[in-house]
Every structure is written in structure tokens, then in C-alpha cells.
Amino acid sequence: MAAPEVDCMNCCQHEHYAGSADGDYGFEVDGARITYGRGVLAELGEAAKALHMKRVAVFVDPTLRERDFVKTALDALRDAKMDAVVYTDIAIEPTDASFKQAAAFASDGKFDGYVSIGGGSTMDTCKAADLYATYPADFMDYVNAPIGAGRPIPGPLTPHIACPTTCGTGSECTGIAIFDYLAMNAKTGIRARELRPALGIIDPDVTRSLPAMVVACSGFDVLSHALESYTALPYTRHARSPKGVARSLSQGANPYSDVGCVGALPIIGEHIARAVNDPSDEVARERMMFAAMLAGIAFGNAGCHLPHAMSYAVSGNVKEFRAPGYAADEAMIPHGMSVILNAPAVFRFTAPACPERHLDAARMLGADVRSAGLDDAGEVLSARITELMKATGIPNGLSAVGYEARDIDTLVDGSFPQKGLIHNAPRETSREQLHSLYTNALNHW
Numbered sequence: 171m172a173a174p175e176v177d178c179m180n181c182c183q184h185e186h187y188a189g190s191a192d193g194d195y196g197f198e199v200d201g202a203r204i205t206y207g208r209g210v211l212a213e214l215g216e217a218a219k220a221l222h223m224k225r226v227a228v229f230v231d232p233t234l235r236e237r238d239f240v241k242t243a244l245d246a247l248r249d250a251k252m253d254a255v256v257y258t259d260i261a262i263e264p265t266d267a268s269f270k271q272a273a274a275f276a277s278d279g280k281f282d283g284y285v286s287i288g289g290g291s292t293m294d295t296c297k298a299a300d301l302y303a304t305y306p307a308d309f310m311d312y313v314n315a316p317i318g319a320g321r322p323i324p325g326p327l328t329p330h331i332a333c334p335t336t337c338g339t340g341s342e343c344t345g346i347a348i349f350d351y352l353a354m355n356a357k358t359g360i361r362a363r364e365l366r367p368a369l370g371i372i373d374p375d376v377t378r379s380l381p382a383m384v385v386a387c388s389g390f391d392v393l394s395h396a397l398e399s400y401t402a403l404p405y406t407r408h409a410r411s412p413k414g415v416a417r418s419l420s421q422g423a424n425p426y427s428d429v430g431c432v433g434a435l436p437i438i439g440e441h442i443a444r445a446v447n448d449p450s451d452e453v454a455r456e457r458m459m460f461a462a463m464l465a466g467i468a469f470g471n472a473g474c475h476l477p478h479a480m481s482y483a484v485s486g487n488v489k490e491f492r493a494p495g496y497a498a499d500e501a502m503i504p505h506g507m508s509v510i511l512n513a514p515a516v517f518r519f520t521a522p523a524c525p526e527r528h529l530d531a532a533r534m535l536g537a538d539v540r541s542a543g544l545d546d547a548g549e550v551l552s553a554r555i556t557e558l559m560k561a562t563g564i565p566n567g568l569s570a571v572g573y574e575a576r577d578i579d580t581l582v583d584g585s586f587p588q589k590g591l592i593h594n595a596p597r598e599t600s601r602e603q604l605h606s607l608y609t610n611a612l613n614h615w
């Protein structure tokens with residue numbers, strides 16, 4: 171009998187994680203706690219009770235406030251006798267200003283529990299509000315260094331139950347909260363294990379009402395989480411943490427994060443276009459929701475790299491672009507779009523560092539790799555990503571969202587400080603290299 175394909179990956183994996191004199195010899199596994207399935211939102215009240223919540227701040231995406239599934243969730247909290255206070259002042263693609271406003275609400279309310287119902291924008295806002303209400307500090311104290319002070323969070327947060335409504339960011343599985351830092355015109359975030367929600371309640375029924383472009387952008391976010399985690403610098407090539415200092419969330423690819431990537435990539439390759447183009451395809455949207463969770467577990471334990479680092483300047487310097495289906499008052503490039511526009515250029519660049527993985531990823535995404543050699547890995551993977559972008563109405567490169575060659579220095583200025591992400595790439599990346607990656611991302615077809 172022919173050996174299953176996964177065996178090949180495992181033997182490559184042995185070499186991939188070969189030890190080195192200065193590299194790390196261990197990795198951390200942070201498991202997410204999840205309840206998954208159609209209808210599980212109705213269990214929210216009992217779940218809150220089990221976490222000893224009584225007075226709950228419920229962060230709800232404002233455009234979803236009147237949806238039946240939000241009513242189901244709020245009824246469940248009230249049936250469990252929770253004193254629930256709803257907060258809807260949430261920005262789509264949040265900023266430091268909207269995070270601070272939410273933190274002020276949370277601090278005033280004296281809550282012993284948090285619930286978020288919405289996409290990444292809502293879940294991340296709730297994480298930040300919980301953090302600053304539980305451990306008050308100057309806003310930049312907990313923000314990633316070198317942009318912020320990167321101060322460690324002093325202890326566990328007040329329990330947070332995250333209920334994602336997009337498919338998705340995987341934020342329900344991660345200790346990450348991302349915001350647009352207005353002073354810098356670039357996104358950055360807070361990364362710490364303590365931010366991970368106590369529970370994620372993932373109910374794929376909520377995806378029925380998602381606009382096509384939201385499914386496309388959040389789906390490519392998921393795709394890139396899985397690809398970046400799979401191709402990140404292996405943990406054995408990251409410097410060892412000093413004694414007593416926990417490893418970073420961006421600890422690099424490892425055998426645990428690989429499991430999430432290998433689970434997510436084939437699902438995405440098969441279902442992303444169906445989920446975008448046919449809102450009645452409930453199977454495809456459900457599968458994408460599951461892939462979002464798997465990829466969230468993966469990148470929450472490995473870290474992303476260049477497509478995300480580059481995206482933070484792409485979304486932060488937006489000019490006039492608006493995406494259909496997004497409830498945003500101002501010009502905005504959705505997160506997943508700003509990520510995937512860089513991806514074909516990035517994976518051509520990173521492929522020589524670990525061509526087997528790039529080719530394997532292309533195969534998992536549905537590319538025909540039978541006649542491809544290792545030298546073709548970057549091209550084959552990038553071509554498959556581009557094919558999926560075309561099939562889902564994603565714009566053709568950075569030029570299609572308003573950037574020109576003369577903007578590239580500004581984009582490099584915004585992305586080069588994203589050190590945690592850049593050092594997690596499998597190849598060293600200089601400012602000049604970032605410049606050429608952005609140039610190559612201006613047009614893809």
C-alpha cells in the first residue's frame with residue numbers, strides 16, 4: 171500500500187526541527203477552550219455561570235445588535251440570571267481611541283465577566299477593555315515593543331467568553347488584540363497569553379448573514395494564518411529565552427502549530443470560493459468557521475510573519491478605498507485583504523528557505539504539484555493563492571487599493587518596526603527587501 175502523504179511531511183518535519191547550538195530546544199503549547207457546533211450560542215448563559223460570572227459586559231458588533239443570534243445569546247445570559255450590560259461602541263478595525271473608550275466603559279462598570287459577540291474587531295476590543303479594567307495602566311504599557319513598552323500583564327484577566335461571528339480571525343483562540351495605532355498610521359497589538367479568552371463559543375449558524383466580501387477577506391486572513399504559521403522560522407532556530415522568561419507567542423513553527431495548519435489548509439482550498447460566492451452553501455461556511463479555529467490555534471502558538479507585518483502599514487495608510495459589505499464610516503482596507511495582497515510576493519521570497527513546506531502547502535490548498543520540483547515551490551504556491559483571490563473578487567494587488575510606487579517608502583516605515591513578525595519569517599528581511607516585496611505586490615495578474 172502506498173504510504174499516506176502525511177508520512178512525507180513527518181519525515182521532512184524531523185529535519186525541519188533539527189536542533190542547533192543556540193536555538194531553542196522546547197516550545198509552549200497554549201490550548202484554547204472551545205465549544206463548537208450549530209446552536210451552541212444558546213449555551214452562553216450556562217457557560218457564563220460555570221465561569222462564576224454575575225455582572226457581565228457584553229460587547230456586541232453594532233450592526234448585529236438586532237440579529238436573532240444576538241437575541242439568543244442575550245436571552246441565554248438573562249435566563250442564567252446574569253446582569254448583562256450591552257456595549258456597542260465598537261469600531262470595525264479598532265483603533266487605540268476605540269480601545270481606550272471601551273476600556274473606560276469596562277472600568278466604570280465593575281464587571282466580573284466579559285462576553286464578545288462579533289468578528290475580530292469586537293473580540294479584540296473586548297480583550298483590551300478587560301485588560302485595562304483588570305490591570306489599569308498607561309495605554310502603551312502593554313502594547314508590543316518596540317512600538318509600546320511591552321510590559322508583561324501582571325496576572326489572569328477577568329474571564330472572557332468570545333463568540334465569533336465571522337469565519338474568521340481565530341481571535342477566540344489567541345492571546346492577541348490588534349488595533350490601528352493612529353499616531354503611526356499602522357496597526358500593532360498586544361500579545362500575551364493572559365489575553366486568550368477563557369472560552370470560545372463557535373456557532374457556525376451565525377455565518378448565514380455574512381456579506382460575500384467579509385467572507386472573502388476573513389477567509390484569506392485564515393488562509394494566511396495557516397500558511398504563515400506553517401512556513402514560519404522553526405522554533406529550533408529562534409533564540410532561547412533567558413531563564414525564567416516565558417517563550418514569546420511568536421515562538422515559530424512547531425509540531426503543535428503544524429497540526430492546525432495541516433488541518434486548515436485543505437479545508438480552505440476546497441471551500442473558500444464556495445463560501446464567498448454562494449451564501450446558501452452552509453457546508454462551505456461551516457467548514458471555513460472550523461478552519462478559522464484551527465488556524466487560530468496554529469498562529470496563536472507559532473506567530474505570523476511577513477504578510478501580516480506588511481499588512482499593518484497597508485491598512486494604516488489607506489487613502490480612499492472602501493470594501494463592499496463592511497460597516498465602516500471611513501476609508502478602510504479590511505485586515506484579511508491587506509494581508510493577502512502581500513502574500514503572493516512574500517511566498518515567492520520565502521520559498522527557498524523551506525521549499526518542501528511551500529510545495530506541501532500549495533498541494534494542501536488544491537494546487538496540482540505532480541510535475542513541480544522544489545525550485546518551483548514559491549511560484550506554485552503563489553499561483554494557487556492568486557487563483558483563489560481571482561475566484562473570490564479580491565482586488566489585483568496593492569495598486570488596486572490605491573497604492574503607487576512612490577508610497578512604498580511609507581509602507582516600509584510602517585512595517586519594519588513590526589519586529590516580532592519580521593523575525594519570525596524563515597528568511598532575514600531587510601528594509602530593502604521589504605521595499606522589493608511591496609513593489610512585487612503592486613500587481614499580481
Ligand SMILES: NC(=O)c1ccc[n+]([C@@H]2O[C@H](COP(=O)([O-])OP(=O)(O)OC[C@H]3O[C@@H](n4cnc5c(N)ncnc54)[C@H](O)[C@@H]3O)[C@@H](O)[C@H]2O)c1
Nearest residue numbers: 263289290291335336339341344346348379380496497505
Ligand atoms: N486577535 C487576533 O488574533 C486577530 C487575528 C486576526 C485578525 N484580527 C483583527 O480582527 C479584525 C477583523 O475581524 P473580522 O475579519 O472578523 O471582521 P470584523 O469584526 O472587522 O467585521 C467585518 C464586517 O462584518 C460584519 N459582520 C460580522 N459578523 C457578521 C455576521 N455574522 N453577519 C453580518 N455581518 C457581520 C461587521 O459588522 C463588519 O462590517 C481586524 O482588526 C484584525 O486586525 C485579530
Ligand SMILES: [Fe+2]
Nearest residue numbers: 391395505509
Ligand atoms: Fe490576521
